[in-house]
Amino acid sequence: MTTVALPTRRQEEWRYSDLEAVASLWPLPAPVRIDVAAGESAHHHLLQDAGEGVAVVHDYAIAIADGGRCDFHVLNIGGRFGRVTLNVTLGKGAHFELNGAIIGGGKQTLEIVTAVTHAQPDGTSGQTIRSVLGQHATGSYLGSINVARGAQRTDAFQSVKAMLLDRTATANAKPELEIYADDVKCAHGATVGELDKQALFYMASRGMDPATAKTLLLKAFVAGVFDDMADEAVKETLEAAAIAKLEALV
Amino acid sequence: MLTIENLSNEIDGKAILKGLSLSINAGEVHAIMGPNGAGKSTLAYTLGGRPGYAVTGGGATFLGKDLFEMEPHERAAAGLFLGFQYPVEIPGVSNLQFLRESLNSQRRARGEKELNGGEFIKLAKEKAALLGLDMEMLKRPVNVGFSGGEKKRAEMVQMGILDPKLAILDETDSGLDIDALKTVGAGINAIMRRPDKAVLLITHYQRLLDYVKPDFVHVLAGGRIVKSGGPELALELEREGYAEVMA
Ligand SMILES: Nc1ncnc2c1ncn2[C@@H]1O[C@H](COP(=O)(O)OP(=O)(O)O)[C@@H](O)[C@H]1O
Numbered sequence: 453m454t455t456v457a458l459p460t461r462r463q464e465e466w467r468y469s470d471l472e473a474v475a476s477l478w479p480l481p482a483p484v485r486i487d488v489a490a491g492e493s494a495h496h497h498l499l500q501d502a503g504e505g506v507a508v509v510h511d512y513a514i515a516i517a518d519g520g521r522c523d524f525h526v527l528n529i530g531g532r533f534g535r536v537t538l539n540v541t542l543g544k545g546a547h548f549e550l551n552g553a554i555i556g557g558g559k560q561t562l563e564i565v566t567a568v569t570h571a572q573p574d575g576t577s578g579q580t581i582r583s584v585l586g587q588h589a590t591g592s593y594l595g596s597i598n599v600a601r602g603a604q605r606t607d608a609f610q611s612v613k614a615m616l617l618d619r620t621a622t623a624n625a626k627p628e629l630e631i632y633a634d635d636v637k638c639a640h641g642a643t644v645g646e647l648d649k650q651a652l653f654y655m656a657s658r659g660m661d662p663a664t665a666k667t668l669l670l671k672a673f674v675a676g677v678f679d680d681m682a683d684e685a686v687k688e689t690l691e692a693a694a695i696a697k698l699e700a701l702v
Numbered sequence: 703m704l705t706i707e708n709l710s711n712e713i714d715g716k717a718i719l720k721g722l723s724l725s726i727n728a729g730e731v732h733a734i735m736g737p738n739g740a741g742k743s744t745l746a747y748t749l750g751g752r753p754g755y756a757v758t759g760g761g762a763t764f765l766g767k768d769l770f771e772m773e774p775h776e777r778a779a780a781g782l783f784l785g786f787q788y789p790v791e792i793p794g795v796s797n798l799q800f801l802r803e804s805l806n807s808q809r810r811a812r813g814e815k816e817l818n819g820g821e822f823i824k825l826a827k828e829k830a831a832l833l834g835l836d837m838e839m840l841k842r843p844v845n846v847g848f849s850g851g852e853k854k855r856a857e858m859v860q861m862g863i864l865d866p867k868l869a870i871l872d873e874t875d876s877g878l879d880i881d882a883l884k885t886v887g888a889g890i891n892a893i894m895r896r897p898d899k900a901v902l903l904i905t906h907y908q909r910l911l912d913y914v915k916p917d918f919v920h921v922l923a924g925g926r927i928v929k930s931g932g933p934e935l936a937l938e939l940e941r942e943g944y945a946e947v948m949a
């Protein structure tokens with residue numbers, strides 16, 4: 453294996469990382485390859501729920517051939533450092549859909565880093581990320597979209613929303629666009645918010661204890677991420693893991 | 703049931719209630735009327751424990767306990783219900799989820815057994831029917847996309863399910879047409895007109911009082927109760943206006 457230099461903070465895709473944890477894992481193994489053949493569709497998911505204190509990186513390289521479709525669901529909640537990267541290339545008329553949730557507390561550093569390349573015309577991609585961060589956790593989404601010359605009629609969106617439970621938690625959201633075609637639609641939105649105080653008082657006025665009320669609001673906040681999962685059993689597993697993590701946080 | 707003594711409060715450093723006293727016994731219905739900005743909603747929110755509504759003087763006891771020593775959710779578990787002038791929307795949380803969690807939180811706090819899914823649905827159906835609210839509405843997120851009138855009906859369904867001892871209803875009649883007013887009025891009577899319960903109606907208009915007959919009527923102005931009387935006081939206010947009656 454060739455030695456690659458350790459990443460530094462100057463590199464955009466490592467800017468918010470836990471570089472000490474990264475060093476302990478270096479060099480990283482080759483990414484997991486996912487190839488979706490022309491016209492096929494594929495469903496993948498990752499539940500990153502590594503044990504306490506563990507550092508882990510999951511790298512994926514995804515190629516979706518013409519007219520193919522890939523749906524990816526990620527729940528990133530475990531370990532002291534949990535990084536998930538998806539490097540995606542889309543063929544003509546291909547579609548990529550990422551739905552991800554990051555839920556972190558303590559001193560966790562959790563990140564989802566994507567690089568989506570629309571290499572051919574008529575490709576579409578959608579990325580929806582919801583983060584809930586408490587205590588001293590850092591949650592980051594870095595998503596670059598590259599639209600190649602000639603990849604006309606590309607349609608890509610990124611929707612990133614974070615909820616901070618404590619002032620000491622940090623959310624980073626960095627959508628980046630590099631567009632070399634002219635007939636392209638790219639939409640992105642990123643918000644950081646706190647739990648709705650009015651809603652919390654309304655719930656309290658009906659007798660709900662604060663922990664139950666917060667958990668219910670947070671469940672509603674992340675619920676949409678798993679809505680469209682094809683496999684009911686996997687969906688239930690991810691939802692249950694998300695709820696358990698939320699309950700531990702509030 | 704509720705005794706408020708010389709209550710004063712502040713919002714953002716601004717004094718709103720200025721020494722308000724009021725006593726409500728079990729079995730009674732009281733109405734508070736008063737001009738806009740008098741402090742009626744402030745009174746309701748302060749009793750409910752809304753953050754930011756600081757008590758600066760006086761106190762209140764509810765069923766023998768110091769009301770202001772309790773957290774908002776503890777007040778509800780003790781039997782207090784606040785009907786909101788502007789019910790809050792909660793996207794992503796269905797009315798049924800919201801109410802089941804609320805009721806079971808209250809029951810846990812009182813050391814009672816929680817209701818299971820079936821028992822809860824049965825109760826919800828019964829109360830929705832009483833208020834003429836379609837069960838389908840209860841499957842939707844709390845107050846999201848509800849009309850003004852639907853929100854008020856939904857709040858009364860909440861009251862029916864939670865079965866409080868004291869209901870403070872802040873302008874529950876606003877946004878209701880005549881038919882809805884009748885239904886809501888009848889609902890309030892059915893749920894709350896009991897010897898062991900009491901109601902505090904906050905309203906601008908006589909019309910709700912045609913359906914829910916008050917035993918006492920109070921005029922709130924400038925952060926205090928400035929006049930109290932029987933049901934005839936509401937009629938007098940309607941006829942002559944606040945300025946005349948308070949003069
Ligand atoms: N959040 C707030 N911040 C500052 N002042 C407020 C706030 N809410 C109400 N007030 C003021 O308190 C007074 C009483 O308001 P309110 O209790 O809503 O009156 P009512 O319900 O009788 O119409 C008004 O002067 C109003 O402007």
Ligand SMILES: [Mg+2]
Binds near residue numbers: 743744
């Ligand atoms: Mg008001």
